[in-house]
Amino acid sequence: MIRSWEGFNLGRRDVMIFIMCLCVCWVGYLIQSPKLLDEVPQKLVLDEVPQKLVLDVVQQTQTTVNNQNHLWITLAKHILSKKSPKSNVVFSPLSIHGIMGLTAAGSKGQTLDQVLSFLKTKTLDELNTRASKLVSLMADGSSSGGPSLSSANSAWIDQTLSLKASFKQVLDNVYKATCKQVNFLNKADEAVVEVNSWAEKQTNGLIKGVLPADAVSIETRLILANAVYFKGTWKEKFDPSMTQDSDFHLIDGSKVKVPFMRSYYQKQLVCDYDGFKVLGLPYSQGEDKRRFTMYMFLPNEKDTIPFLIEKIGSESDFLERYIPRQQVEVGRLMIPKFNISSGFEVSDMLKELGLVLPFTTGGLTEIADESLRVSSINHKAFLEVNEEGTEAAAATTEVADGPSVNFTADHPFLFVIREDVSGEVLFMGQVVNPSVH
Numbered sequence: 001m002i003r004s005w006e007g008f009n010l011g012r013r014d015v016m017i018f019i020m021c022l023c024v025c026w027v028g029y030l031i032q033s034p035k036l037l038d039e040v041p042q043k044l045v046l047d048e049v050p051q052k053l054v055l056d057v058v059q060q061t062q063t064t065v066n067n068q069n070h071l072w073i074t075l076a077k078h079i080l081s082k083k084s085p086k087s088n089v090v091f092s093p094l095s096i097h098g099i100m101g102l103t104a105a106g107s108k109g110q111t112l113d114q115v116l117s118f119l120k121t122k123t124l125d126e127l128n129t130r131a132s133k134l135v136s137l138m139a140d141g142s143s144s145g146g147p148s149l150s151s152a153n154s155a156w157i158d159q160t161l162s163l164k165a166s167f168k169q170v171l172d173n174v175y176k177a178t179c180k181q182v183n184f185l186n187k188a189d190e191a192v193v194e195v196n197s198w199a200e201k202q203t204n205g206l207i208k209g210v211l212p213a214d215a216v217s218i219e220t221r222l223i224l225a226n227a228v229y230f231k232g233t234w235k236e237k238f239d240p241s242m243t244q245d246s247d248f249h250l251i252d253g254s255k256v257k258v259p260f261m262r263s264y265y266q267k268q269l270v271c272d273y274d275g276f277k278v279l280g281l282p283y284s285q286g287e288d289k290r291r292f293t294m295y296m297f298l299p300n301e302k303d304t305i306p307f308l309i310e311k312i313g314s315e316s317d318f319l320e321r322y323i324p325r326q327q328v329e330v331g332r333l334m335i336p337k338f339n340i341s342s343g344f345e346v347s348d349m350l351k352e353l354g355l356v357l358p359f360t361t362g363g364l365t366e367i368a369d370e371s372l373r374v375s376s377i378n379h380k381a382f383l384e385v386n387e388e389g390t391e392a393a394a395a396t397t398e399v400a401d402g403p404s405v406n407f408t409a410d411h412p413f414l415f416v417i418r419e420d421v422s423g424e425v426l427f428m429g430q431v432v433n434p435s436v437h
Contacts, residue, residue, distance in 0.1 A: 146286025232283035
């Protein structure tokens with residue numbers, strides 16, 4: 001029997017995949033029971049990961065890093081300028097990369113070539129190797145004083161579907177994904193509940209109901225999901241007694257009162273460029289080589305976020321060129337506390353950027369004994385930033401002498417959270433109104 005859906009003729013050999021990306025980032029002290037951190041399921045512990053994999057992922061060539069960062073900057077530019085120019089935004093390139101890697105593993109021919117080209121990767125083997133290293137990069141480091149990390153993948157497969165051995169091997173060995181058979185045809189509601197329960201558990205209850213009740217249909221055969229969890233504490237904490245309300249200037253010229261974290265006349269990672277400043281706030285590090293930092297890109301003028309987005313998107317090596325590497329004395333540092341979440345459908349955006357074949361009839365032929373196509377990709381993220389952190393540790397960066405600068409983030413700014421040794425970007429986004437949660 002042939003069914004019509006969104007202009008496609010859907011028969012037995014044209015069924016759908018629903019894909020989710022979820023990510024959570026906590027920065028600073030979280031006002032919940034510390035026990036929660038011990039309850040993050042399926043967390044890959046650093047001691048369980050061969051140290052060679054961790055070393056490999058932090059020794060990527062500069063070209064690879066620049067290519068990947070340029071891809072994510074292009075994606076960010078599209079999201080920030082076209083999808084949400086006046087909204088708080090947070091998304092995870094790492095999570096989207098994981099989902100697109102699985103899509104590549106399920107394709108061949110022109111579809112595979114298009115996905116690899118989009119991901120700036122030459123071969124599927126190269127992509128799988130990199131994906132495996134990224135799983136290792138997200139190994140939990142909290143037991144040794146580093147961030148609490150996890151990256152989980154899961155697949156829900158219709159009981160009528162037989163996966164190809166090659167795709168099942170990628171799920172098991174590269175992405176460490178859990179797999180479960182479900183009945184999409186007769187028990188779609190139960191499948192939705194199960195998927196949402198998994199997402200909520202992986203994100204410590206912060207992302208709920210990510211899969212709408214009507215997202216699963218009789219044509220659904222496979223759901224793929226990736227969840228990224230990150231909780232970091234500042235290497236040098238802010239004093240909560242110094243947090244005070246102050247004006248934050250919005251894009252439309254109005255202003256809101258929000259709490260600002262403050263410090264005065266301390267050494268910070270700051271660079272002052274033509275038209276913008278960049279601040280680096282390192283997280284406490286563990287005993288391994290990984291170094292995680294949040295970077296804030298603050299335009300000098302209150303209404304010039306579009307200018308900064310254009311500048312970032314015009315230079316493929318922007319992050320490597322402009323992140324601060326030396327500490328300078330900062331006379332006044334003011335950063336708003338913020339707690340933001342955002343969610344969006346990724347498919348249309350990817351199509352606009354040239355990735356179309358996985359969404360077309362029979363686009364994915366290497367997943368199962370039926371040809372599949374991606375029906376939708378949904379991404380949802382949460383980010384919280386506040387004062388607290390661990391006690392200050394010895395600085396590892398060089399301190400440069402010179403006149404003090406101020407960094408007052410009282411108007412819209414961009415942010416990036418990345419692992420500095422490898423250059424991998426975990427989260428990107430913008431804050432345009434910290435009073436909106």
